[in-house]
Amino acid sequence: MNGAKSLVKTLLNAGVDTCFSNPGTSEMHFVAALDQIPGMHCVLGLQENIVTGMADGYFRIAGKPACTLLHCGPGLSNGLANLHNARRAYSGMVNIVGDQATYHRPLDAPLTADTEALARTASSWVRTSSRAQDVGRDAAVAVQAACTAGQIATLILPSDTSWDEGGIVAEPLTVPQPAGVDPSVVEHAASALRSSKNVLILLGGRRVSLDIQAVAWRIAQTCGAALMTDYTTAQVARGRGRVQLERVPYGIDAAVEKLRRFEHIVLVGVKPPVGFFAYPGKPAFKYQEQAQLHLLARPDQNSLAALESLADALSVGSVPIPDPGERPEPASGAPTPEGLARTLAALMPEEAIVADESVSYGRGFYPHTYAAPAHDWLHTVGGAIGNGMPLATGAAIGAGKQRRVINLQADGSGMYTLQSLWTQAREQLPVTTIILNNNKYNILIGEYKGVGAEPGPTAMSMLDLSNPGLSWVHLANGMGVEAQRATTMEQCADLMASSYSRAGPFLIELMI
């Protein structure tokens, strides 16, 4: 068997059964192996940032890595921004990157690039196989790496390692358990919770599940501590039956104001919160620099086990999660952020997935959606725009098309990866995209004003998207996705509701 076949069999053995791909010439033997060996669901993306973003969304919902298939250094380059986002979200995946044959590389053919250097910028694990015999073994190690704390693993395969005979299928490798929690850290945190009323328990990292929330809530309520989730959390279980978690604000001023009073911060699966950017004369940290930080669990540790140890140390009893009250009614009139959030909560089906790249418009969505049915909310945490649409697409596949995905999507960011819509149509995925069309990079206009001036014509030529205005209805139709424009919340609500009863995708262009 050739190297490519040993690769496919090794991946399938290890439970990797979904391949997001955009192949090229150097991957043709892998494509042939996928064709000949049944078991891999292959999903085409029309540009590589769609491919890697889909693998991110898939991991978050399926809870296991997919593989991607990318073409040489430039193909990998195209997918790096969403690899960056996936890395920040702790979403594991195995990237298979085809490359020049070992003996062709020295000739510096046009597509030759420093593929390893590119891979290293966004991967925790990188290896280039050097012969067909090694491909199976290397793939097994790649899957192990991807399953360990959600790492990006990139395996580079020179084309002769795919087509040469001698491939050996490798057995799956054991995934190491996360490191245990240090009892002295637990005791230190418990002591802070016993002695101070200004303690924040901050949840974050890959996934703030109901289990994690429930234990954290018991601790917080018993000790009088505050409980929040970080702005950079990848996935939060939300809605009825879950804790009404507040999110640390994005903006440095609002965040500092919110976290000012805390003398202790217990970090659960999350790093200390800092500003996305520095600003002249403003603090870099979102918390008081004098605050004591208790790193109860690193992102690669078991947050739930750590919280349970803490609850035991504090002997906290059972505390029910409060009811969020009445489900809101859909909003009417002109679109507003609050109205959209309320309408979302009013109409959302059970177990929906929200893929949120609403950027500036969506910062206040949380409080109005506590009384929605139980759902999962996915954030784009790495800050590289163009994450939302591929994330929604991959999440729908990760859920086996059994859950509705609602993509709250800013227009400027959406234009980065609009090709996602085509894959949604091809795979008939249950995704409702709500484009927030304001015809501008609104977040940047806000940032520009922070510089101390109103933007003039040259600045606006780089911040405004209204000349010409984008028609997302046309763009969606061009890729086989039905779409309609809404200018009122009533129209938006009608379109939302009808989209939820469809099997396939639908796009609502909400003029805000």
Add this chain to the structure above:
Amino acid sequence: MNGAKSLVKTLLNAGVDTCFSNPGTSEMHFVAALDQIPGMHCVLGLQENIVTGMADGYFRIAGKPACTLLHCGPGLSNGLANLHNARRAYSGMVNIVGDQATYHRPLDAPLTADTEALARTASSWVRTSSRAQDVGRDAAVAVQAACTAGQIATLILPSDTSWDEGGIVAEPLTVPQPAGVDPSVVEHAASALRSSKNVLILLGGRRVSLDIQAVAWRIAQTCGAALMTDYTTAQVARGRGRVQLERVPYGIDAAVEKLRRFEHIVLVGVKPPVGFFAYPGKPAFKYQEQAQLHLLARPDQNSLAALESLADALSVGSVPIPDPGERPEPASGAPTPEGLARTLAALMPEEAIVADESVSYGRGFYPHTYAAPAHDWLHTVGGAIGNGMPLATGAAIGAGKQRRVINLQADGSGMYTLQSLWTQAREQLPVTTIILNNNKYNILIGEYKGVGAEPGPTAMSMLDLSNPGLSWVHLANGMGVEAQRATTMEQCADLMASSYSRAGPFLIELMI
């Protein structure tokens, strides 16, 4: 003055007056400086691969570098594939990449990445300024690098180097002259041309101008040598009054067949031609390995001067460039590659620019367009797809909107950077895009068959684009570009002709 203002003034002083941009928060002080200091034409692209591809097209036609403005490591990542293409085309540009403030970088905020490592993969020159005082000086060196043999220069600016006071405007630096030609190489090539009838003069590199062709033609005709241009040539002066140059084929079998007889190859501005990829059991080189290579001019040397020295050594006289014969008539009936090429030649306006990413469909366009009016033909040489549409957009700006740009664009590659159409509408650029819609990655289906099998359903799920079919008319309309579909050559000809009389862009979706 702050660092950002010193940057803008230094760039303008050095003649860099066009900025292709997609800024973010860390670039806001640069945007403000551009707003406050007149003289820079700022052109927004909706994704960074559009931005870098436009800078490539601009350089090829304007003959001088533009700057780009990119946001942090991920923004640079998005533009890397077209930086790869630009590097292979010897298109100089100055990338300005904003990044985390020097003191914020250690905090590993979400957008933090190894920006220098990313830049190095596609740049010849990389520098990170460390204080406002250095920004002007560093920018002057970056422009010098970009002007020297068409290098990619990337200047990374931590945001505090932009906003801090102390900026110093730098004077432009002298651009070094290309290295002279080695007389012994000239003599060696002359000796081969005198003694052998199996000599190929191969022209290539950044630009095969009329001047270069005319001297090469005199030499070839006088000595009985063959004259061709390489497949990887970035820009070829073509049409009436120019030499009817044949292009080295893309495919390894056809190329080997074509170059088999040559015992000597005189390389003018071009590297030895090798296959884009290796294939099992096939040669890696397009020429006979026994052939003697004469590197008359490296890509960074002066090809014209080298050829003139060779002509002098051979004492060749004047030889007129032959007339290409009658201009073809537009084709009729079903679209064919030959029919499209003939129609193109029949209707093309004087001094048009062809931006060619026709991939497999366009490999035979050359012979049918020799009798077109004088024009420049731009190839995408780095092999990273998604080059054509940004190249066309930037070329139109590089020509000051004074020349018609015709973008021959494969559909699969076009989907990589379709956002280019929006910039064409915004800037009202005279670009006619002809989408070759075959609803598949046809080149890859050919490559797959080379593996030795017909693609089955899984393979076709990664090679076919017909489910759903793309509507480029809708896509173009969504970005403010008028468009129409053509299914016959008559319709295509009518749409071409009417598009040429417009001031702005138009898209023809040719169903092939």
